[in-house]
Amino acid sequence: TQLLEQSPQFLSIQEGENLTVYCNSSSVFSSLQWYRQEPGEGPVLLVTVVTGGEVKKLKRLTFQFGDARKDSSLHITAAQPGDTGLYLCAGRSGGSSNTGKLIFGQGTTLQVKP
Amino acid sequence: SQTIHQWPATLVQPVGSPLSLECTVEGTSNPNLYWYRQAAGRGLQLLFYSVGIGQISSEVPQNLSASRPQDRQFILSSKKLLLSDSGFYLCAWSVKAFGYTFGSGTRLTVV
Numbered sequence: 001t002q003l004l005e006q007s008p009q010f011l012s013i014q015e016g017e018n019l020t021v022y023c024n025s026s027s028v029f030s031s032l033q034w035y036r037q038e039p040g041e042g043p044v045l046l047v048t049v050v051t052g053g054e055v056k057k058l059k060r061l062t063f064q065f066g067d068a069r070k071d072s073s074l075h076i077t078a079a080q081p082g083d084t085g086l087y088l089c090a091g092r093s094g095g096s097s098n099t100g101k102l103i104f105g106q107g108t109t110l111q112v113k114p
Numbered sequence: 115s116q117t118i119h120q121w122p123a124t125l126v127q128p129v130g131s132p133l134s135l136e137c138t139v140e141g142t143s144n145p146n147l148y149w150y151r152q153a154a155g156r157g158l159q160l161l162f163y164s165v166g167i168g169q170i171s172s173e174v175p176q177n178l179s180a181s182r183p184q185d186r187q188f189i190l191s192s193k194k195l196l197l198s199d200s201g202f203y204l205c206a207w208s209v210k211a212f213g214y215t216f217g218s219g220t221r222l223t224v225v
């Protein structure tokens with residue numbers, strides 16, 4: 001069974017600080033996605049990484065896919081209160097290319113205090 | 115543009131009552147459709163997925179069932195709800211290897 005472990009589970013920081021969220025697995029994924037979810041809403045896709053070692057930037061967010069495609073990280077620079085939410089990583093195995101099934105991590109709850 | 119509708123937003127049901135949650139997608143054809151359940155502040159557990167009309171795959175044994183009577187309609191049902199069925203239910207669609215688009219979710223409370 002493929003699992004994705006996210007760390008930390010909870011993070012409370014002050015506005016302006018930097019942070020990194022990790023997503024790790026012992027399995028290889030063909031792609032990995034990051035979502036952000038606000039309370040009472042569905043998750044919203046932030047980014048998809050496909051190639052080992054790939055780095056993508058979305059404003060103050062930097063996403064990296066591990067060389068072996070088993071792990072990923074999300075780094076936020078100068079966090080703002082608007083970044084508050086639940087961050088979820090999700091991986092797709094090569095065998096699920098037709099079904100599109102994603103395996104989700106347990107999430108990281110981020111609180112950015114003004 | 116593609117949109118996904120999920121309803122109702124909230125639902126309070128007594129134990130033993132039936133359940134029907136509906137999800138419809140607009141603006142795309144032959145999507146893959148998914149039902150997930152989420153515990154408070156936690157990750158998503160895949161319940162069912164469908165790659166076509168009438169094709170349903172169940173990921174975990176449970177008190178729920180799913181059906182796909184039309185290409186862009188996905189229904190989650192139960193004949194008799196249990197307390198443990200309470201949770202936040204999310205419908206999502208995707209086309210092959212692309213990312214998911216989620217509905218806004220249904221908060222189900224079984225009392």
